[in-house]
Amino acid sequence: MKITKLRLVSVLFSGLALVFGFTIRMFVVLRFTNFSGDQINDAERVMGIWQGIAPSLGPGPIAWSGLTGDVSLPPLYYYLTFPFTVITPDLSAQAIQNFIFTFLSIPLLGIVIYQAISDINQEKRLFIASLSMLWYACLFRNIVMSTGDSLAGNPVSIPFFLLWFTLLYSYQFKALRNPSIKKIEILSWIAYGLSLVMLMNLHFTPFFVMPVVFLIGLFFYILKYPKRIKILLLSGISLITAILMMLPYWIGEIERGWTNSNRIFLLITKSSDGDSYSVTLLQRLQAIASGYFHLGSEVYIMGNSWERVSLSFVFLSIVVILGLAKFKGDRSILMILIATWLVFLFAYSSVNLDNTYNPVFYKLLIYLAPIFLTAFSLAYLDFSKKTGKALSILLGFFISISMFVNLGFHYNYVTGRAGNPRIPNTKDVAAALLEIPEKSTICSPSGRYDDVRTYEYTDNFVSQRGLNIQTDCEANRYFIYAKYESVGNFTMRPRESFREKFEDFGKPYSLYKDLPLFYIYQISS
Numbered sequence: 001m002k003i004t005k006l007r008l009v010s011v012l013f014s015g016l017a018l019v020f021g022f023t024i025r026m027f028v029v030l031r032f033t034n035f036s037g038d039q040i041n042d043a044e045r046v047m048g049i050w051q052g053i054a055p056s057l058g059p060g061p062i063a064w065s066g067l068t069g070d071v072s073l074p075p076l077y078y079y080l081t082f083p084f085t086v087i088t089p090d091l092s093a094q095a096i097q098n099f100i101f102t103f104l105s106i107p108l109l110g111i112v113i114y115q116a117i118s119d120i121n122q123e124k125r126l127f128i129a130s131l132s133m134l135w136y137a138c139l140f141r142n143i144v145m146s147t148g149d150s151l152a153g154n155p156v157s158i159p160f161f162l163l164w165f166t167l168l169y170s171y172q173f174k175a176l177r178n179p180s181i182k183k184i185e186i187l188s189w190i191a192y193g194l195s196l197v198m199l200m201n202l203h204f205t206p207f208f209v210m211p212v213v214f215l216i217g218l219f220f221y222i223l224k225y226p227k228r229i230k231i232l233l234l235s236g237i238s239l240i241t242a243i244l245m246m247l248p249y250w251i252g253e254i255e256r257g258w259t260n261s262n263r264i265f266l267l268i269t270k271s272s273d274g275d276s277y278s279v280t281l282l283q284r285l286q287a288i289a290s291g292y293f294h295l296g297s298e299v300y301i302m303g304n305s306w307e308r309v310s311l312s313f314v315f316l317s318i319v320v321i322l323g324l325a326k327f328k329g330d331r332s333i334l335m336i337l338i339a340t341w342l343v344f345l346f347a348y349s350s351v352n353l354d355n356t357y358n359p360v361f362y363k364l365l366i367y368l369a370p371i372f373l374t375a376f377s378l379a380y381l382d383f384s385k386k387t388g389k390a391l392s393i394l395l396g397f398f399i400s401i402s403m404f405v406n407l408g409f410h411y412n413y414v415t416g417r418a419g420n421p422r423i424p425n426t427k428d429v430a431a432a433l434l435e436i437p438e439k440s441t442i443c444s445p446s447g448r449y450d451d452v453r454t455y456e457y458t459d460n461f462v463s464q465r466g467l468n469i470q471t472d473c474e475a476n477r478y479f480i481y482a483k484y485e486s487v488g489n490f491t492m493r494p495r496e497s498f499r500e501k502f503e504d505f506g507k508p509y510s511l512y513k514d515l516p517l518f519y520i521y522q523i524s525s
Contacts, residue, residue, distance in 0.1 A: 006123045013130035014110065017137040021106045024410060025099040028143050028151045031417045031425045032092035034486060036148025040453045043091050043152075046081050047461055055079075056252020057260060059154045062204045068266040074249040076201035077154040089461040091426045091454075094152035101157035106137050108163045109368065115170060116333040116372070117379040124379070132375050135399055136368070140409035141299045144490070145361050155203040158364040165195040165210070166336050169217055172234070173332035176225050181234065189234040193241030200242075205362055208268070209344050216339045220332075279352050287349035291363060292316065298360045300370055300402045302409060315398040316370055322391065323373030326380035334376075341366050374399065409490055416484075416492030423492050424482050424517045426462075429454055432518045433463040436478050443473035443523070445481075445502050455480065473507050473523050481519045 038059065045055050060072030084096040114129040136142070146153025168188055175185050196214055199206040221231045243250075253261050279287070296312020297304055327334055344365040374395055382388040417423050424432075433455060436442065444452045449471050456469040473479060481498045495501065498519065508524035 006127050010123070010126040010130040013127075013134045014107075017106050017110075017130070017133035018103075020134075021103050021137040021142075024143055024414075025103055025151065027414060027418075029092050029095045029099050031422075032090065032095055032150075032152070032427075033417055033423050033425045034144065034149045035091055035152055035426075035454075036150065037450045037453055038147040039091060039094060039150055039152045040457050042078070042081070042154065043094060043457060043461075046078050046085060046093070047089060049078070049082050050085070054248060056248050056255070058201060058249075068263040068270060071204075071263045071267055072260055073154070073204065073207060074197075074201045074246055075252075076198060076245065076248075079248070080157075080198075090430070091152065091457065095150070098151050098153070098156040101160040102142055102151070105160040105163055106133050108160060108167070109133055109136050109371070112163050112167050112170075112333065113372065113375045115167065115330055117329045117375065119329055120379050128375050128378050131378075131399070132371050135374075135403060136371055138403045138406045138410075139299060140302065140406040140413070141360060141367075143410075143413070145364070147359070147361075149486075149490075153361075154201075155361040155364055158199060158202050158206060159367060161195050161198045161202065162206075162340070162365060163368075165192065165199065166333060166340075168192045168195060169336045170330055170332045173221065173224070176221060176228060176231060179228065179230060181230055185234060186237060189238045190241045193238030194245060196238065197242040197245045203361070203364070205344065205347070205365055209340070209347055209365060212343050213336070213340050216343070217336060220335060279350065283352065284349040287353055288345045290353075291345050291348045292320070292366060292369065295363065295366065295370060298363075299367065301405050303405065308405075311398070311401065315395075315402075318391070318398075319370060319373040319377050319395070322377035322381070324376075327376045328380055329376070337369075337372060341369055412490040416486060416490060420516055421484050421492070421494075422517065423484050423486050426454075426458065428517050430458050430462045432480055432515060432520065433459055433465060433467065435513050435515065435520060436465070436467065438465045439467070441468040441470055441474075441477040443469075443477040443479050444471045445473060445479050445498070445505055447471050473505075473509075475523055475525045477523045478512060479509075479521050479523075481521065483517055483519065 042059055048055070055075040055078045058073035058075040058077050061070035081094050081097050084093045087093065087096060110129040110133040113132050114125050117125050117128060143151050145151070145156045168191055171188055172185070172192065175182070175188070196210055199210045201207075218231070218235050221235070225231060253259070293313055293316050296316050297309050301308045301312045301315070303309075324338075344363075348362070378392060378395060381392050383392060417425065433442075442452060442455050452469050452471070455467070459465055459467040459469075470477065481495075481501075483495060484492050485495045487493055498505075498521065509521045510524055511519060512522040513520040
């Protein structure tokens with residue numbers, strides 16, 4: 001009877017994870033807000049494909065490219081996003097593919113964890129895998145991961161492809177026991193090469209880290225099965241797959257004289273040489289520790305209060321010790337996870353983080369580490385002993401607090417972007433542009449082009465009223481001022497009036513339209 005109840009709870013947790021994960025992502029796509037100039041730039045590159053401009057460079061530059069000149073990623077992210085522009089040319093098209101991959105990462109996480117804890121009772125495996133899915137689905141950072149706290153952006157799909165990479169590695173590690181090559185193995189190695197190259201195209205951290213992890217994986221293959229030519233043949237298939245998938249990049253690099261590739265090489269060799277980027281051993285150790293432990297206050301128990309930071313530190317300390325010490329499951333999964341985490345932390349600690357940009361999405365390769373380590377801890381604790389039972393209750397408490405805190409941020413996000421008043425989304429921007437006469441000029445009261453890029457993109461591809469975008473506010477030009485804004489905890493608040501916000505504006509203006517979410521002003525003649 002207990003086993004039956006546990007199975008039912010597992011089904012309930014899995015169902016809740018999938019329903020909530022799907023619903024919140026659908027809401028984010030339909031009410032797309034919190035984007036930045038990076039997403040607008042990427043959207044323009046993607047829409048350029050419709051005009052026959054095939055991208056050969058991806059997003060960039062990165063925080064460290066000042067050492068060598070601007071450095072860009074390969075362009076596969078743009079080709080991954082392009083099909084969804086058929087659905088809508090809106091900026092939210094970028095979020096659709098991330099919606100799909102981040103949603104699919106929920107069941108994929110459950111599958112990987114279920115495979116990892118392979119030597120325990122099946123009902124317990126199902127429960128821990130489904131609990132991990134539900135916990136992961138509740139993480140608020142899943143929907144505000146990228147630049148501008150947006151679901152759009154190239155790094156967001158990294159967890160999906162990393163889980164795929166991990167699952168394929170585990171399958172292939174076992175399949176190599178058979179000296180013959182099966183069709184399913186060839187397909188899995190093709191998929192392995194595809195997952196590798198997709199990770200390398202999504203952000204600079206996996207671009208530098210995952211090739212090293214791939215080589216470490218091959219080393220362990222050969223160490224385990226040293227006389228198998230099969231390993232070299234299949235790994236060659238995955239490498240050829242990765243190289244062929246990068247064809248748009250190779251074509252562009254030949255035309256550019258290998259400029260970007262040379263800059264990447266120089267970046268790797270110079271990143272620890274400059275005074276502003278070099279690190280001491282102590283700084284490296286601090287960066288390794290912070291890379292892992294800051295996940296608590298950044299993701300799992302979000303907040304900078306001493307209570308949350310302390311709770312996060314205790315929680316993450318317990319699971320890293322228990323998870324690694326107690327693990328008895330699938331060694332190939334543990335091996336590839338640890339290889340990924342260690343190589344990432346080594347790379348992460350190689351640059352002076354005090355002098356560079358360091359957002360949460362730089363850590364996506366270790367983003368799921370606390371969930372894996374907690375799952376491993378719960379799987380191998382002995383519940384029949386008092387210590388094991390107490391630790392299990394404590395971990396359950398940490399998970400509950402994490403879910404409660406994250407759901408609070410979800411609540412803030414949804415209530416601030418639903419109903420009326422709300423924080424304006426991209427469809428609201430398009431509606432506001434329709435209120436301005438065709439062929440008119442929109443200006444920026446701040447004089448910054450970044451403040452009007454949204455209007456430029458939206459008019460070019462959505463409203464299409466032939467509006468002219470300028471940074472200077474001259475006579476008869478219009479400017480738009482949103483009535484509501486998002487604050488640090490993702491709640492909505494009314495903005496201060498334009499007169500208060502821009503006390504030194506110095507141009508005569510009048511109210512042209514008072515809309516539910518915007519004021520539209522016109523510069524006087």
